[in-house]
Amino acid sequence: MPAGPADLKDLPTVPLDLSHDVLKSLLGAWALAACSAEETAAVEEHLGGCGSCADEARRLREAVGLLHRPESLDLDPGLRARVLQSCLKRRPPRIPVPGWAAPYDAETARLDALLQDFGDAEWDAPVRLRWFEKDRPTSRRTTVAGVIAHLLSVDGLVAAALGLADPLAEVAGEAEKDAEGPAGRTEAFWRASRSPMAAPHPADGGPVPLRAVRGPWREQSHSLVRTVSFTGSHAGGLAVSYGDFALPLHDAMLERAFECWVHAGDIAEAVAYPYDAPAPEHLHRMIDLAARLLPLVLAERRRAGLSAPGSRAPHLVAAGAPGRSLRLEIEGEAGGEWLIPLDSPGAVGSADLEVAHVALDGVEFCHLAAGHVSPEDAAAGQGGDRRAIRDVLYAAASLSRM
Secondary structure (H helix, E strand, O other): OOOOHHHHHOOOOOOOOOOHHHHHHOHHHHHOOOOOHHHHHHHHHHHOOOHHHHHHHHHHHHHHHHHOOOOOOOOOOOHHHHHHHHHHHHOOOOOOOOHHHHHHHHHHHHHHHHHOOOOHHHHOOEEEEEEEEOOEEEEEEEEHHHHHHHHHHHHHHHHHHOOOOOHHHHHOOOOOOOOOHHHHHHHHHHHHOOOOOOOOOOOOOOOOOHHHHHHHHHHHHHHHHHHHHHHHHHHOOOEEEOOOOEEEHHHHHHHHHHHHHHHHHHHHHHOOOOOOOOOHHHHHHHHHHHHHHHHHHHHHHHHOOOOOOOOOOOOOOOOOOEEEEEEEEEEOOOOEEEEEEOOOOOOEEEEEEEEEEEEEEHHHHHHHHOOOOOOOOOOOEEEEOHHHHHHHHHHHHHOOOO
């Protein structure tokens, strides 16, 4: 009875009868696992009796091992924090970095590591900044250099609050140096550059590489971390003005860390490079900041007439009193639960007055807050008052800006 397909698979592979020269020529393909089953059997039988070919095969296999790169050359985002923590246990710093500044310190270091090997083509790669404005997706085209210039100019708001040099004042004329708000400052910085959305040029007007913006940005980030470390926790409540709103310094540093990570992701996407989320403890701080800002944004949206059609009129709730709430559940290592008061930013979230529930992955929530995911597309588990859910998701998207 002839053998069937199932029987044929169980038959042993018969090595081919090949010459030494042919078998030697197959060693490269064998090392790459590119030989047929019969060729592989022939080569491996030959290696058992030929010392010179066995040595060559070993060297080739070792070389092939060096060719297999991991999927990402980036280190674990939490590795830097763990190494620093281990070092600081052995020798505590005389001037420690405040916990609320650690995410900014880590994210600027990660972005700088991404930029260090960029050539001219990467610095000029197109990037599209995305955010939500009046409940509509908005975008602005720039380059990698333009993104770093944007970070430099907006970080300058924190620098100015700390009494450090403002980068916008150094490159812009008198008419533009007082531009307010992140978008206004960025546009003014870009206009002040000889090359659109690139690094500033020297006074003599000569061209400089786009990558020249990296130095001032990194120097400023070091100065910010150094300054807040010297001032200590006492400066955490210092107000940092963003034009039409202000944040205490400890929240402003978290906000700058969040934007640094988001725009680093924009840059990595533009050059087709993988980029991981921040360390869980840092991401948790960023999520907490967004959750704390949501009641203020909800109130602003109501005043602007942007609440969901048919939303209930807010109850009058005294400051510090419990009010209707939405439970925001963030999943993952960086997650947690927040009760978001719906009727007044002065109210206190209450589990007893919970009217809705939203569950989101931590990174997905941050992409929503960055304007990279629309409220309709957010993969959220939802329950309860649909209008309250819509209001909170759109308020989260409204946190985004250029």
